[in-house]
Amino acid sequence: MFMVERMVEPIFKRLVIIGIGLIGSSITRGARAYGGIADKIVICDTSPAALARAEELGLGDEYTSDPAKAVAGADGVILCAPVGTYAALAQAIAPHLAPGCVLSDVGSTKQSVMQDITPFVPANVAFVPAHPIAGTEFSGPDAGLADLFRGRWSLLTPPAGTAEAAIVKIETMWKILGAQTARMDAAHHDRVIAIVSHLPHLIAFTICGTADDLAGETRGEVLQFAASGFRDFTRIAASDPVMWRDIFLNNKDALLEMFARFSEDAQAMARAVRKGDADYIEDKINRSRKIRKSLIDIKQA
Amino acid sequence: MFMVERMVEPIFKRLVIIGIGLIGSSITRGARAYGGIADKIVICDTSPAALARAEELGLGDEYTSDPAKAVAGADGVILCAPVGTYAALAQAIAPHLAPGCVLSDVGSTKQSVMQDITPFVPANVAFVPAHPIAGTEFSGPDAGLADLFRGRWSLLTPPAGTAEAAIVKIETMWKILGAQTARMDAAHHDRVIAIVSHLPHLIAFTICGTADDLAGETRGEVLQFAASGFRDFTRIAASDPVMWRDIFLNNKDALLEMFARFSEDAQAMARAVRKGDADYIEDKINRSRKIRKSLIDIKQA
Numbered sequence: 001m002f003m004v005e006r007m008v009e010p011i012f013k014r015l016v017i018i019g020i021g022l023i024g025s026s027i028t029r030g031a032r033a034y035g036g037i038a039d040k041i042v043i044c045d046t047s048p049a050a051l052a053r054a055e056e057l058g059l060g061d062e063y064t065s066d067p068a069k070a071v072a073g074a075d076g077v078i079l080c081a082p083v084g085t086y087a088a089l090a091q092a093i094a095p096h097l098a099p100g101c102v103l104s105d106v107g108s109t110k111q112s113v114m115q116d117i118t119p120f121v122p123a124n125v126a127f128v129p130a131h132p133i134a135g136t137e138f139s140g141p142d143a144g145l146a147d148l149f150r151g152r153w154s155l156l157t158p159p160a161g162t163a164e165a166a167i168v169k170i171e172t173m174w175k176i177l178g179a180q181t182a183r184m185d186a187a188h189h190d191r192v193i194a195i196v197s198h199l200p201h202l203i204a205f206t207i208c209g210t211a212d213d214l215a216g217e218t219r220g221e222v223l224q225f226a227a228s229g230f231r232d233f234t235r236i237a238a239s240d241p242v243m244w245r246d247i248f249l250n251n252k253d254a255l256l257e258m259f260a261r262f263s264e265d266a267q268a269m270a271r272a273v274r275k276g277d278a279d280y281i282e283d284k285i286n287r288s289r290k291i292r293k294s295l296i297d298i299k300q301a
Numbered sequence: 302m303f304m305v306e307r308m309v310e311p312i313f314k315r316l317v318i319i320g321i322g323l324i325g326s327s328i329t330r331g332a333r334a335y336g337g338i339a340d341k342i343v344i345c346d347t348s349p350a351a352l353a354r355a356e357e358l359g360l361g362d363e364y365t366s367d368p369a370k371a372v373a374g375a376d377g378v379i380l381c382a383p384v385g386t387y388a389a390l391a392q393a394i395a396p397h398l399a400p401g402c403v404l405s406d407v408g409s410t411k412q413s414v415m416q417d418i419t420p421f422v423p424a425n426v427a428f429v430p431a432h433p434i435a436g437t438e439f440s441g442p443d444a445g446l447a448d449l450f451r452g453r454w455s456l457l458t459p460p461a462g463t464a465e466a467a468i469v470k471i472e473t474m475w476k477i478l479g480a481q482t483a484r485m486d487a488a489h490h491d492r493v494i495a496i497v498s499h500l501p502h503l504i505a506f507t508i509c510g511t512a513d514d515l516a517g518e519t520r521g522e523v524l525q526f527a528a529s530g531f532r533d534f535t536r537i538a539a540s541d542p543v544m545w546r547d548i549f550l551n552n553k554d555a556l557l558e559m560f561a562r563f564s565e566d567a568q569a570m571a572r573a574v575r576k577g578d579a580d581y582i583e584d585k586i587n588r589s590r591k592i593r594k595s596l597i598d599i600k601q602a
């Protein structure tokens with residue numbers, strides 16, 4: 001058994017992580033902890049502070065701020081920066097990607113990422129877009145956790161015609177990191193994620209602002225007496241502003257569609273409160289409870 | 302030191318808890334754990350199951366489903382049922398309240414509770430409305446925790462002219478249970494709590510329904526890939542339907558005002574997404590982050 005494991009080649013000889021924040025550093029930590037992912041990990045970040053910190057933490061084997069230099073000779077490259085940077089990054093690295101290299105990403109929006117990256121991908125490079133459904137409200141290289149992806153999903157949205165072997169490499173990587181994988185259409189991905197992640201964040205950011213706009217005395221007390229509902233919302237709202245700005249702008253259509261549906265439903269609930277329609281309110285609350293129960297049943301709670 | 306503690310009288314000789322759910326059973330558990338609150342605890346609940354379970358758990362000294370019988374001879378009575386039951390309960394117990402008794406409650410809305418109860422309070426009984434800002438998404442006698450209130454606030458909204466000694470008794474009880482207390486105007490309480498608790502719950506209940514309305518395939522995947530934002534919302538939305546229905550109906554005005562403010566802000570955010578106004582979005586997210594930071598600073602996160 002031991003011999004067999006030693007003899008198995010890791011998925012990548014030279015794996016480049018571009019953007020060493022929460023997600024990038026969780027991948028490198030997991031790669032170290034579980035093995036079998038990469039012989040050598042190259043870390044690239046435009047933030048000198050993040051790069052220095054990654055080196056201090058020993059998250060990789062090489063460190064550079066130059067993406068073109070980082071990807072030279074690599075057989076695996078994963079973009080882990082905010083999605084708004086992907087088009088420029090793809091353009092910068094494309095001429096330097098080695099034949100046979102697998103290019104992937106972890107971006108939270110998939111149609112925009114594919115639109116931004118695909119035009120630059122050389123014919124002899126496979127592009128396998130992925131999105132791990134895992135995270136915390138923290139960011140930066142210190143926030144990473146080797147088991148961040150354990151028990152979670154990573155959703156792959158490979159374009160038609162992508163080499164199967166390349167897809168399997170990325171799937172295997174996520175499985176080693178403890179995630180289950182699923183393949184789906186990018187447009188479908190964006191709608192599902194708009195309601196389970198992007199809309200909740202938009203709402204959480206908004207309600208914090210609404211509270212902050214209240215007149216002086218009330219505002220101080222909002223903080224002082226923050227109840228559990230609001231506290232949970234502020235935690236969601238503590239996430240990285242640049243990352244979320246990029247997500248909203250890059251999943252605009254699906255996000256706005258889900259927002260419109262939510263707004264209608266919220267107006268209907270407000271109307272029921274105004275009219276004192278006890279049955280409607282109780283019914284809606286009972287329904288939400290059932291959804292929570294389903295989540296607990298499938299262990300995603 | 303030991304002698305002094307033994308010599309101090311508990312606040313109440315006979316304390317009646319009406320409604321032995323999450324909050325009621327947390328008070329009785331805390332009273333047992335910390336001492337100094339009551340010589341004898343009488344538990345009253347209309348649910349035979351809750352009452353039987355409370356007796357099994359040994360949460361009190363006497364158990365009855367008859368509120369009139371429960372309060373006879375009591376010097377402390379705390380209503381811990383959903384706020385929609387308070388008017389009828391007050392009417393039922395009023396003729397049986399002993400002179401000098403302190404009547405209190407834990408209801409999450411305070412103007413409605415005062416309107417519902419005050420007309421029935423005999424002249425020789427003090428009414429001290431209170432609202433502990435603490436809870437979980439669970440309910441029933443098994444959900445209670447002796448330290449549920451530790452480090453939290455209990456807000457008192459005594460009407461003008463309430464005997465100071467009665468207010469101090471209720472404040473002392475909450476302090477023994479580990480909470481800080483503050484006195485405030487009931488209308489002000491209702492506005493603050495509308496934004497920190499009632500509106501977040503309305504939103505959480507709503508978004509679960511919005512997700513559940515999605516067409517077949519997407520809906521299954523919403524559950525399967527539930528990301529952290531949505532998971533947190535479903536947890537908030539798992540709370541007791543009757544309790545929350547009553548809260549919404551009894552804090553209608555403040556809740557609808559805060560909902561209107563939130564709706565406007567959410568529409569503005571959606572407009573910024575539609576127009577691609579990156580600065581606006583980033584600015585709003587940065588502001589929410591600051592609120593989270595303030596909460597952490599004052600240890601209410």
Ligand SMILES: NC(=O)c1ccc[n+]([C@@H]2O[C@H](COP(=O)([O-])OP(=O)(O)OC[C@H]3O[C@@H](n4cnc5c(N)ncnc54)[C@H](OP(=O)(O)O)[C@@H]3O)[C@@H](O)[C@H]2O)c1
Nearest residue numbers: 019021022023045046047050081082083107108135139140
């Ligand atoms: N956080 C989550 O919950 C989550 C979950 C799933 C997927 N994702 C996706 O994962 C990606 C990264 O998120 P994260 O939470 O790990 O973010 P993060 O902690 O903020 O880290 C991102 C890192 O990328 C760096 N960076 C920015 N532009 C760059 C560029 N052009 N080239 C190289 N590095 C660059 C950032 O540096 P600066 O600090 O200087 O900008 C930062 O160090 C995003 O695309 C996001 O959509 C996030």
Ligand SMILES: NC(=O)c1ccc[n+]([C@@H]2O[C@H](COP(=O)([O-])OP(=O)(O)OC[C@H]3O[C@@H](n4cnc5c(N)ncnc54)[C@H](OP(=O)(O)O)[C@@H]3O)[C@@H](O)[C@H]2O)c1
Nearest residue numbers: 320322323324346347348351382383384408409436440441
């Ligand atoms: N949960 C929170 O987060 C929280 C926080 C602060 C304040 N509060 C307030 O605390 C109160 C209780 O909430 P909870 O979470 O403890 O609720 P809970 O766990 O649902 O318990 C309420 C109990 O009261 C019983 N009850 C209902 N009507 C009654 C009546 N007329 N007479 C006697 N008992 C009756 C219920 O029986 P049935 O099951 O048969 O209805 C149940 O056993 C509410 O007013 C709420 O606004 C709640």
